[in-house]
Amino acid sequence: MAFHEVRLPARLAFGSTGGVERRTEIATLGSGFERRSTPWADGRRRYLIGAGLRSLDDMAALTAFFEARRGRLYGFRFHDFADFKSCAPGDMVAATDQVIGTGDGVRRSFGLCKAYGDHERRITKPVEGSARVAVGGVETPGFVVEAATGEVTLTTAPALGAVVTAGFVFDTPVRFDADRIEVTLESFGAGRMVAMPLIEVRV
Known part of the structure; x- marks a missing residue:
C-alpha cells in the first residue's frame, strides 16, 4: 500500500474536527422489526483540518505537505488529539x-x-x-x-x-480525501483555507 511514514505537523492540525464513522445496513421488515448488520469490522476515522489556519506560512506548509503526498495518493500519520x-x-x-x-x-x-x-x-x-x-x-x-x-x-x-x-x-494512518486545496488571501500575511478532509486508511 502507498504510505509515507511521516506525520502531519501538529500545528497544522490545530482546530481540527473529527470522529469515528460506522456503516450499518438496516432492513425494515413488514412487521416493523429491523434487521441490522455491518460490513465493517472496525470503525473508520474522518477528520477536517486547515479551517483554523490563518498564517500564510502555515497554509504554505500544509500545501507543501499535500503536494508531497500527491493529494490522495499516499497515506501518512495523523495525531488524533482525542485518541492517541x-x-x-x-x-x-x-x-x-x-x-x-x-x-x-x-x-x-x-x-x-x-x-x-x-x-x-x-x-x-x-x-x-x-x-x-x-x-x-x-x-x-x-x-x-x-x-x-x-x-x-x-x-x-x-x-x-x-x-x-x-x-x-x-498515530492514525490517514490520507487526504480530496485532490484539491483552496486558499483565500484576506490580508498581507493572513488568509483563509477551505477545510481539508482526511480519512483513515487500513494498513
Whole structure:
C-alpha cells in the first residue's frame, strides 16, 4: 500500500474536527422489526483540518505537505488529539494498559491493539520509542516494536498462560480525501483555507 511514514505537523492540525464513522445496513421488515448488520469490522476515522489556519506560512506548509503526498495518493500519520494513547488522554502510559496476547511458551510476536469496551482496534502506527511492555504484570525491557506495523517481538517467549500487556502512544494512518486545496488571501500575511478532509486508511 502507498504510505509515507511521516506525520502531519501538529500545528497544522490545530482546530481540527473529527470522529469515528460506522456503516450499518438496516432492513425494515413488514412487521416493523429491523434487521441490522455491518460490513465493517472496525470503525473508520474522518477528520477536517486547515479551517483554523490563518498564517500564510502555515497554509504554505500544509500545501507543501499535500503536494508531497500527491493529494490522495499516499497515506501518512495523523495525531488524533482525542485518541492517541493506550490509556485516557490525560493519563500516563503504563505497561499494563492493554492486553495484547497470552503466552503459549512458543509465540514471541504480538500485535498492538486498543480495547473500546468489547471491541478491539488494531494499532499499526505506534510512535517510535513510546511502547512499554509487561509479561504477567511485570514490565520487561526485552522487546522490540516495529513502528510501521505495530508488531511487538519479545526476546523470550512468554510462558503458557502469561498475559502480555502494553502501553503506547500512536498515530492514525490517514490520507487526504480530496485532490484539491483552496486558499483565500484576506490580508498581507493572513488568509483563509477551505477545510481539508482526511480519512483513515487500513494498513
